[in-house]
Amino acid sequence: MTGGRTRARYQLALEALVSTTPQGRNPGYGLMPEHQRICELCVEIKSLAEIAALMRMPLGVARVMVGDMAESGLIAVQQPGAAEGKPDLALLERVLLGLRNL
């Protein structure tokens, strides 16, 4: 169920965004119930943290599961704007504008 546990391929950020792919929307038969629920959940984009919270799974379990599901093409993962270090100034400008417009 958590195949690939030892592989550190996906050190997904807490705020990494997950969305269901066309394949994940029509996966056919034989999908694990948890995978199916995550596919349903992420039709509307969700972060890794939201998936863990809504699935009532420890973060580490959700992290591995999301990594596996991305590998089998059920979901697409978008690492955050600042995955490798700091957000850039252009992104921060957009955050500032968004907050001011709230």
Place this chain on the structure above:
Amino acid sequence: MDFATSSPGYAAPAPSGPTTSVKIVVAGGFGVGKTTFVGAVSEINPLTTEAVMTAASDGIDDLTKVPDKTTTTVAMDFGRVSLDRDLILYLFGTPGQNRFWFMWDDLTRGAIGAVVLVDTRRLADCFAAIDYFEDAGLPYIIAVNCFDGLLSHEMDDVREALSVPTDVPIVTCDARSRESTKLTLIRLVEHSMSRFAAMR
């Protein structure tokens, strides 16, 4: 609260381009108002995610060296704010127990910065968070949560008591107020921008 109309793009059709996420950390001692702060500005009721650490909390992370595994669960609250149709801000409250530093690395990696909430009646509760952010080089601001609208210290006294550098902004806020938390977040982002600009 009517988030659907106040968050641009919340009810809009899915954007064509990729959506980007950013995060801000909300730190401070137990009961200082972290969850209240996150909830005041979040478009969802704050959620809780749990991280399980299967080892002692004193830095041992190689399970093969721990004969009887101890598991510890660390809970974090978080909320979400849609800033644009393709930009989502996540706000993460730090776990109550400061000693679970393994979680703090996950929390702060790639973050815009941190808001350190302070209750002037219990100033020392935030020392550990400030030390952590100073060491990590993460931009942070101090937000004094004004319980009962009353400040028992002057701002300069707070700065001195916390011994934070003069360039770290200190603001007051009401963690229950959406407008106040919003202004606090704006102040943090401005501070992060000046820090990042100065580093280039």
